[in-house]
Amino acid sequence: MPVTTSSERGPDLHTPLSGVPLTHGQLPRYAAQFTLLAAIAAGIALTLAGWNPAASAIIAGAGYVVVIYAWSRTVEGPRKARDRLVTAVVTGAFLLALLPLVSVIVTVVGNGIARFDVEFFTYSMRGVVGEGGGAYHAIMGTLVVTGLAALISVPIGILTAIYLVEYGRGRLAKAITFFVDVMTGIPSIVAGLFAYALFALVFGPGVRMGIMGAIALSVLMIPVVVRSAEEMLKLVPNELREAAYALAVPKWRTIVKVVLPTALAGIATGVTLAIARVIGETAPLLITLGITSSVNLNPVDGRMATLPVYAYYQYVTPGVPPEPALERAWTAALTLIIIVMALNLIARLISRLFAPKTRG
Amino acid sequence: MAKRIEVKDLDIYYDKFLAVQGVSMTIQPRSVTALIGPSGCGKSTFLRTLNRMHELVPGARVDGKVFMDDEDLYGPGVDPVSVRRQIGMVFQRPNPFPTMSIYENVAAGIRLNGGRMKKSELDDVVERSLRSANLWAEVKDRLNRPGSGLSGGQQQRLCIARAIAVQPGVLLMDEPCSALDPISTQAIEDLMLELKTDYTIVIVTHNMQQAARVSDVTGFFNLRGVGQPGELVEIDETTKIFSTPSNKATEDYISGRFG
Ligand SMILES: Nc1ncnc2c1ncn2[C@@H]1O[C@H](COP(=O)(O)OP(=O)(O)O)[C@@H](O)[C@H]1O
Ligand SMILES: [Mg+2]
Numbered sequence: 319m320p321v322t323t324s325s326e327r328g329p330d331l332h333t334p335l336s337g338v339p340l341t342h343g344q345l346p347r348y349a350a351q352f353t354l355l356a357a358i359a360a361g362i363a364l365t366l367a368g369w370n371p372a373a374s375a376i377i378a379g380a381g382y383v384v385v386i387y388a389w390s391r392t393v394e395g396p397r398k399a400r401d402r403l404v405t406a407v408v409t410g411a412f413l414l415a416l417l418p419l420v421s422v423i424v425t426v427v428g429n430g431i432a433r434f435d436v437e438f439f440t441y442s443m444r445g446v447v448g449e450g451g452g453a454y455h456a457i458m459g460t461l462v463v464t465g466l467a468a469l470i471s472v473p474i475g476i477l478t479a480i481y482l483v484e485y486g487r488g489r490l491a492k493a494i495t496f497f498v499d500v501m502t503g504i505p506s507i508v509a510g511l512f513a514y515a516l517f518a519l520v521f522g523p524g525v526r527m528g529i530m531g532a533i534a535l536s537v538l539m540i541p542v543v544v545r546s547a548e549e550m551l552k553l554v555p556n557e558l559r560e561a562a563y564a565l566a567v568p569k570w571r572t573i574v575k576v577v578l579p580t581a582l583a584g585i586a587t588g589v590t591l592a593i594a595r596v597i598g599e600t601a602p603l604l605i606t607l608g609i610t611s612s613v614n615l616n617p618v619d620g621r622m623a624t625l626p627v628y629a630y631y632q633y634v635t636p637g638v639p640p641e642p643a644l645e646r647a648w649t650a651a652l653t654l655i656i657i658v659m660a661l662n663l664i665a666r667l668i669s670r671l672f673a674p675k676t677r678g
Numbered sequence: 679m680a681k682r683i684e685v686k687d688l689d690i691y692y693d694k695f696l697a698v699q700g701v702s703m704t705i706q707p708r709s710v711t712a713l714i715g716p717s718g719c720g721k722s723t724f725l726r727t728l729n730r731m732h733e734l735v736p737g738a739r740v741d742g743k744v745f746m747d748d749e750d751l752y753g754p755g756v757d758p759v760s761v762r763r764q765i766g767m768v769f770q771r772p773n774p775f776p777t778m779s780i781y782e783n784v785a786a787g788i789r790l791n792g793g794r795m796k797k798s799e800l801d802d803v804v805e806r807s808l809r810s811a812n813l814w815a816e817v818k819d820r821l822n823r824p825g826s827g828l829s830g831g832q833q834q835r836l837c838i839a840r841a842i843a844v845q846p847g848v849l850l851m852d853e854p855c856s857a858l859d860p861i862s863t864q865a866i867e868d869l870m871l872e873l874k875t876d877y878t879i880v881i882v883t884h885n886m887q888q889a890a891r892v893s894d895v896t897g898f899f900n901l902r903g904v905g906q907p908g909e910l911v912e913i914d915e916t917t918k919i920f921s922t923p924s925n926k927a928t929e930d931y932i933s934g935r936f937g
Binding site: 560 | 729734736775787
């Protein structure tokens, strides 16, 4: 083999590259912070001078980006300057994305806290006109309907995912995947109409039942459960399945005892998030459940109240004076947000508890 | 308990792709048989046909016969699951079940099959298997800890304990030491020499010294040519293969003059 010379092999790594210094200038330690403070001060000054607050904030932000970039470029060089520029832009985008979230939370808490009292959580709206009353019936209705929806969707969703990952080959699997994708995109009102039409066929028009709402929600929930469970099952290394097969464990037992436990944390998280996704649905429940002012926990017996529909009706038919009803609507919204947040926390807890342990 | 395996004119396919062609060999009980050869010549593929793991790949099939003590493993009506009950396997990468403790991992072959066994009996099986795998002393105080918390070498010995807990007649090992450090490798080689008094062991290895150290018989696999299927070039006593192989390709391969 001929000895290759360094010129054939690209850059010579032994002599240092000349002209590129290893040190370069640095901005003072709190340069970024001071620039930011200055920008904020300028923004406040503009607002005080009578400018639109949003416009002042944009100008302050842009000013910060320009100043820090120019300053860093002259002192630190182009690479550092680009780093600071992108940091500023990314942080700005993050704050912008956070804005609606914070705004919603502040508004809902601010308006909802007034009726966030014991009465709200212990009384229904039976016989209530004007002040007082609560959403006990709606909270229970939401829990019953969503619980039923989960009861229907979780087994179907997980079994479908198992079929797709462990058994599905060929046409049928492709078709199922396709229809699950299609189902993901179904507008929720269509799911409600489907459930309504289904029951109207049997019970005649005008039928309202808790189970109808649960079925409408399942239509929305099943694709989410299938998708997340499928991803989680795919993450289970094939080596574990082979290890089980090599121990003469039949396929179904391998799935039940090895694959599912390994993926359990992820599946449980996915299910919880799917529940959180449907618990705030209003349109399908409006069609299938309607509203009632008293407690009904029987899902096969007439109308049922749920939190989103409750909030909706309190808002559109407030009565005179409207204030007490509007306050109840806000508190219902706040309760819903708290339930969803609790579900998310539970999801995290579950994934921590069930995650396969690697360290003893 | 140890079984003899006889392979007759075996062709192994992945769908239409012929991966290995015309393998015939006899594997003696209570011995270690090493399979060597360059990567991609079908050693793993061949090994996985011996316990019918090969057909788990969609479209994979074989042509030919494999006998275990005169029973045709590919005969009509043979259940692959019962074949695997007789022929255990250890993989290249240690793969303990991550949701199970050390104890449960060793007991997995019994428990996952729904086997009912008294707690004390199961305890005995677990201890015996871990002792045979030279792991008992290291883990006896933490049997309820997760198996995946062990070091790589310990995990591999755990997998060996798991495989021998169900008392198979044959133990297949596919490069069991290639992910391990020299000390763990030494431990597993010692283990193979101990285990061969009770089991028939077939090991695939890329390490010539290892083949020379642990095996009684060595088989050399090679590709017939570029784009052609793999084949068993020769199989003989290990001492013979490493001193006076009858085939030129074998000699080139073991002396490092390959390719
Ligand atoms: N699951 C598979 N599907 C299709 N071809 C495969 C599969 N596994 C291995 N092969 C092919 O079979 C041949 C033998 O591979 P393998 O048995 O892994 O070789 P070795 O273990 O000797 O390195 C290779 O050509 C490889 O590409
Ligand atoms: Mg291999």
